[in-house]
Amino acid sequence: MENKFLKEFNQENSILVISSYPRKKERYSKGVCAVASFTKNTLLAIKKQNPDKKIVILTMQLNNKTEIYKEDEMLIVRCFKRNNPLSYLNLLNFARKFNNVKTVMLEFEFSSFGDVISTGSLSFVVWALFILGKKINIIIHQVLLDLREISSHIGLSRRSLKIKAFNFALKRFYKFLSFPAQNIIVLEDELKNRLQNIISGDKITVIPHGVDRQVNYTLTKASARKKLGIKSNDFVVLYFGYLTWYKGVDFLIKSFQKLNQIKEKQVKLIVAGGPSFTQGEKEHYKKFLAKTEGLAKGYPHIQITGFVAEDQIANYFKAADLSILPYRRFMSSSGPFSLALSFEKPVLLSSNLGLLIESKDAKEALDKVGLSKESLTFKLNSKDLLTKIISAQKASQHKKLLAFSKVLGEKRAFDNLAPIYLKTILQNYVRIYNRKLLVSPSVTR
Incomplete structure (x- = not known):
């Protein structure tokens, strides 16, 4: 490593971040997990609030070689390999070089760092950092205590000995x-409720998933539809995200096979996403993906786009009338939900995902616009889904749904959450948020 980088970034008040991270000059990259964009948006907001704060990101290699470069006045060190626990030694070597940096942020999501062995080995990295005298803050993106709930997603039988063994190990992991962490941050109240059955609730802080407010607001619906070849009078429903079982994409496609018109409007379902980055090479997933893609064949009003490049994301959200998240299971916060808020799009959630809008700030937003939780959620069956879509088409309801996304999106802007992250990771406590400064996002300790 160049001495000039060490001299600039190896400071006591710097922050060392361990996470997946997007490619150069991108925020939403192909070939990295979704945590990457979350991390970059969070760090850019922290940097905006504190321009003098030095941030070092230790992240995965992209071309099987170590790369060190500056971007957005932060230092990016691509020093370890996904799915290669031996490369954690190189990660620790770089962490040791930044000996003056005491504060560490680790962004953790299952499969983000690799398979079971790579994920399990990460806990030893955390302990090694602790021994090196680092103050560790872990942002845990997923909390699931019973893998039987997602057995179809991970390709295991609910009754298998393997899943019983994993469940036994999960809580202990x-x-x-x-x-060794001084703080645990989760993105939903429900995740804290689950986690505090294992570790002390006093250590856990809830900070909601941030909303990207740096998106293209000047693009009109008409322009977006013209770019995508969508008729101006079509009613466009958007599913955004990876094609996975737990997100219910196959259910949604099945539900729309015979649903090509609602109240004299032609309906178009856009499934804007491609194969899962973390599941893509697994045989059970390949079968699921082939089956899911097959469900759309022969139905011209259903389109599966494949991975959506960063410069195309705005087109799909702007072109849509309604965003739907038909998740089968709730195990984490939702990036697609936050993107829908970014573009101020009306959104419907499956009842399984209804916990997303039970937080304090979401309830405040619902009350402010005159909506109930029930008006945004549907049971996971085609009949109830259609009922809620028809309701969302009504002008008065559509207006309220738009208002809800706008209000909650403003509350959860990454810029508004950055001060809370700094208070949490730089201290052993977090004070109640300042309503005037932070526009009252939901933060609980």
Whole structure:
């Protein structure tokens, strides 16, 4: 490493971040997990609030070689390999070089760092950092205590001995991972409720998933539809995100096979996403993906786009009338939900995902616009989904749904959450947020 980088970034008040991270000059990259964009948006907001704060990101290699470069006045060190726990030694070597930096942020999501062995080995990295005298803050993106709930997603039988063994190990992993940390941050109240059955609730802070307010607001619906070849009078429903079982994409496509018109309007379902980055090479997933893609064949009003490049994201959200998240299981916050808020799009959630709008700030937003949780959620069956879509088409309801996304999106802007992250990771406590400064996002300790 060049001495000039060490001299500039190896400071006591710097922050060392361990996470997946997007490619150069991108925020939403192909070939990295979704945590990457979350991390970059969070760090850019922290940097905007504190321009003098030095941030070092230790992240995965992209071309099987170590790269060190500056971007957005932050230092990016691509020093370890996904799915290669031996490369964690190189990660620790770089962490040791930044010996003056005491504060560490680790963005953790299952499969983000690799398979079971790579994920399990990460806990030993956390302990090694603790021994090196680092103050560790872990942002845990997923909390699931019973893998039987997602057995179809991970390709295991609910009754298999393997899943029983994993369940036995899961709670112990969370406990072992979290013990050396001074703070645990989760993105939903429900995730804290689950996690505090294993570790002390006093250590856990809830900070909601940030909303990207740097998106293209000047693009009109008409322009977006023209770019995508969508008729101006079509009613466009958008599913955005990877094609996975737990997100219910196959259910949604099945539901729309015979639903090509609603109240004299032609309906178009756009499935804007491609194969899962973390699941893509697994045989059970390949079968699921082939089956899901097959469901759309022969139905011209259903389109599966494949991975959506960063410069195309705005087109799809702007072209849509309604965003739908038909998740089968709730195990994390939702990036697509936050993107829908970014573009101020009306959104419907499956009842399984209804916990997303039970937080304090979401309830405040619902009350402010005159909506109930029930008006945004549907049971996971085609009949109830259609009922809620028809309701969302009504001008008065559509207006309220738009207002809800706008209000909650403003509350959860990454810029508004950045001060809370700094208070949390730089201190052993977090004070109640300042309503005037932070526009009252939901933060609980």
